[in-house]
Amino acid sequence: MPMAFIELANPSRFLDWSGRLLPFLWVATGVALGIGLYLSFFVAPPDYQQGETVRIMYIHVPSAWLAMFGYALMASAALGTLVWRHPLADVAARSMAPIGAAFTFLALVTGSLWGKPMWGTYWVWDARLTSVLVLFLMYLGLIALWRAVDDPGRAARLVAVLILVGAVNLPIIKFSVDWWNTLHQPASVLRIGGPTIDASMLWPLLIMAVAMMLFFLALTTMAMRNEILRRRLRTLQLTAAATAG
Amino acid sequence: MDFGDHGGFIIAAYVVSAIVLAGLTGWIVLDGRALRRRLAELEARGIRRRSAKAETPP
Numbered sequence: 445m446p447m448a449f450i451e452l453a454n455p456s457r458f459l460d461w462s463g464r465l466l467p468f469l470w471v472a473t474g475v476a477l478g479i480g481l482y483l484s485f486f487v488a489p490p491d492y493q494q495g496e497t498v499r500i501m502y503i504h505v506p507s508a509w510l511a512m513f514g515y516a517l518m519a520s521a522a523l524g525t526l527v528w529r530h531p532l533a534d535v536a537a538r539s540m541a542p543i544g545a546a547f548t549f550l551a552l553v554t555g556s557l558w559g560k561p562m563w564g565t566y567w568v569w570d571a572r573l574t575s576v577l578v579l580f581l582m583y584l585g586l587i588a589l590w591r592a593v594d595d596p597g598r599a600a601r602l603v604a605v606l607i608l609v610g611a612v613n614l615p616i617i618k619f620s621v622d623w624w625n626t627l628h629q630p631a632s633v634l635r636i637g638g639p640t641i642d643a644s645m646l647w648p649l650l651i652m653a654v655a656m657m658l659f660f661l662a663l664t665t666m667a668m669r670n671e672i673l674r675r676r677l678r679t680l681q682l683t684a685a686a687t688a689g
Numbered sequence: 690m691d692f693g694d695h696g697g698f699i700i701a702a703y704v705v706s707a708i709v710l711a712g713l714t715g716w717i718v719l720d721g722r723a724l725r726r727r728l729a730e731l732e733a734r735g736i737r738r739r740s741a742k743a744e745t746p747p
Contacts, residue, residue, distance in 0.1 A: 485690065496693045500702045507706070546713045554702040561695040659710065666717045673724040676738060680731045687736070 453532045455672045462665050469662040476655035483648035491645070500558040502649055505633070506656035508551035511579060512614055514544030514660065518586075519611040522604035532668075534600035535675070537607060538590055539667035543660060545583035551576060563627055571620035572628035575613060582610045596675070 484502035491498035518540050524533025555573070556566040567573065586603055593599035621630045632640045639646055692699045 490693075495695070496691075496699060497695045499692070499699050503702055503706050543713065546709055550706050550709055553705050557698045557702045557705075561698050663713060663717060666721060670717060670721045670724055673721070673728060677724055677728050677731070679738065680728065680736050684731060684734070684736045 453530060455532055455535070458532060459669055459672060462669055466662065466665055469658060469665065473655060473658040473662050476651060476658055480648065480652035480655040484652055488645050488648040494562060497558065497561050498645070500554055501645075502652045504551060504554040504558055505649060506653040507547045507554060508576070509653060510656055510660050511544060511548035511551045511576065512617060513657075514540050514547060515579060515583070515607075515611065515614060518544065518607050519614075522607040525600050525604040526608075532672075534596075534604070535668050535671045536664070537604070538600075539671045540664050541583055541587050541590070543663050543667060545580060545587065547656075547660065548576065548580040548583060552580060559627075568627050570626040570628060571624040572617065572626050575617045575620050579610075579613055579617060582613065586610075596678075 480502070484499055488499070488502070490496045518537045521533045521537035521540070524530045525537065552573075555576075559568075560566045586606060589603050589606065590599050593602060618631075620626060621628055633646070633649065641649065
């Protein structure tokens with residue numbers, strides 16, 4: 445890894461630079477979210493088939509992308525834990541898990557609320573919906589496993605292996621609509637040959653995606669700072685216990 | 690703004706999203722405050738990290 449990256453990933457340095465970055469990240473999130481919501485509700489036209497219901501897309505699709513993006517980042521961090529044994533790698537993965545789970549939950553709920561008026565049902569056990577539900581359960585399982593193992597180092601390695609095993613679900617989610625006959629529509633933005641959505645809907649969607657991504661990064665940065673503090677607190681509590689003993 | 694026949698579904702999607710994201714943000718903020726408070730309590734009792742002790746002038 446480049447030395448500059450290793451320097452920035454030092455926990456104390458991370459606390460320092462991330463503390464200065466966070467206000468800018470939150471302002472950027474607020475501005476992007478404001479513009480994205482304005483475009484989604486007041487500028488983007490209703491769909492010729494779905495009507496106004498298409499507005500659920502502007503919150504559903506970014507949530508679904510972030511559900512997968514969060515897990516992909518966790519898989520990268522798991523490699524950092526297993527290969528380089530970098531302490532910040534486990535901090536990053538552990539911090540992202542509840543945030544990724546929340547975005548996956550939102551993708552499921554908003555998808556369900558979009559599905560009822562369009563498909564006539566809140567839920568169907570097709571490949572896309574089921575594989576995203578599996579992703580949500582994976583997130584919950586990883587959070588539970590981190591909490592179940594007392595030794596943080598052992599927990600980090602154990603969970604990192606499971607994260608990498610679970611990463612096989614990401615291509616299944618992405619290509620489920622191509623590999624199987626699903627009720628869910630095929631990809632219309634991230635596809636070979638370019639997006640099939642009209643620009644009047646694509647731009648609001650992309651701006652909402654950027655806004656939600658900034659939100660995700662801001663929350664992850666805050667959660668990582670908390671996790672570093674939690675580990676320092678644990679060390680101090682052990683020191684206090686040893687001193688008292 | 691008129692969302693048509695399915696307005697309830699659109700509003701519910703955004704309301705649920707707002708509640709989940711606000712709840713998540715609030716939880717992370719409160720967790721951070723609690724951790725800083727507990728760290729400050731321990732440091733006030735003279736329990737510090739080795740690296741923090743080294744940074745402290747004699």
